[in-house]
Amino acid sequence: MSTRSKKGFASKVLEWLFPSRAACCSCGAEAVLDEHGLCIDCHLGVELFNAAPPLNYIDGYNAAYVYNDVSSAMVKKLKYNNCKYIAKELADVLELKHGWRIDAVTPVPLHYRREAKRGYNQSLLIAKHLCKRLGLKLDTSLLVRSRDTRQQARSTGAQRRRNLKDAFIADDACRGLSVLLVDDVRTTGATLSECAKALKKCGCDKVYAVTACFTAPDSKGEYNDNI
Numbered sequence: 001m002s003t004r005s006k007k008g009f010a011s012k013v014l015e016w017l018f019p020s021r022a023a024c025c026s027c028g029a030e031a032v033l034d035e036h037g038l039c040i041d042c043h044l045g046v047e048l049f050n051a052a053p054p055l056n057y058i059d060g061y062n063a064a065y066v067y068n069d070v071s072s073a074m075v076k077k078l079k080y081n082n083c084k085y086i087a088k089e090l091a092d093v094l095e096l097k098h099g100w101r102i103d104a105v106t107p108v109p110l111h112y113r114r115e116a117k118r119g120y121n122q123s124l125l126i127a128k129h130l131c132k133r134l135g136l137k138l139d140t141s142l143l144v145r146s147r148d149t150r151q152q153a154r155s156t157g158a159q160r161r162r163n164l165k166d167a168f169i170a171d172d173a174c175r176g177l178s179v180l181l182v183d184d185v186r187t188t189g190a191t192l193s194e195c196a197k198a199l200k201k202c203g204c205d206k207v208y209a210v211t212a213c214f215t216a217p218d219s220k221g222e223y224n225d226n227i
């Protein structure tokens with residue numbers, strides 16, 4: 001056994017004998033956590049993503065979690081409570097699908113005014129951790145948000161699409177590339193589609209997308225992610 005694997009084995013034994021307690025990334029309770037930062041209750045309550053309808057201009061899509069009480073609490077903590085460490089926990093659950101060849105990874109951009117107000121772009125934090133883990137290249141210059149769109153919670157798909165029209169501008173550097181978009185939550189998917197449309201207008205070859213959470217509309221067709 002190498003020194004490194006001996007150390008890994010020893011730390012696993014120590015963790016088993018003396019489990020460390022820390023704040024759960026979802027409910028905040030001090031508890032023994034699973035490998036993705038969740039206490040046992042949240043571990044049981046979280047729902048892994050399975051499948052979603054296709055999106056215009058997007059060549060493939062994957063997510064980590066279905067948007068529910070557990071995963072939405074994680075995203076809200078990341079976005080509004082300055083809990084930046086949650087970006088890594090979310091990114092660690094994200095996987096590329098078989099056959100995706102990725103030249104560059106770019107987060108869905110925030111408008112500069114909103115990013116300045118929040119102090120960071122949560123999707124960029126997720127993208128950074130994903131790139132580090134999978135050895136991918138991050139390129140934040142490929143896409144900019146040209147205007148600040150209104151907060152989108154509680155709006156219908158059609159309202160969102162109108163609101164987002166031409167809100168993103170892609171850089172010519174994306175020509176011929178296969179780009180992976182990263183965002184925190186997919187609701188209608190209108191944001192991802194608008195980003196992909198802008199990239200493809202500029203000659204981007206393929207656009208794939210991953211989001212930490214995927215949410216489906218309610219029975220009235222409304223999206224209420226309350227974020």
Ligand SMILES: [Zn+2]
Pocket residue numbers: 024025026027028029038039040041042043
């Ligand atoms: Zn919990």
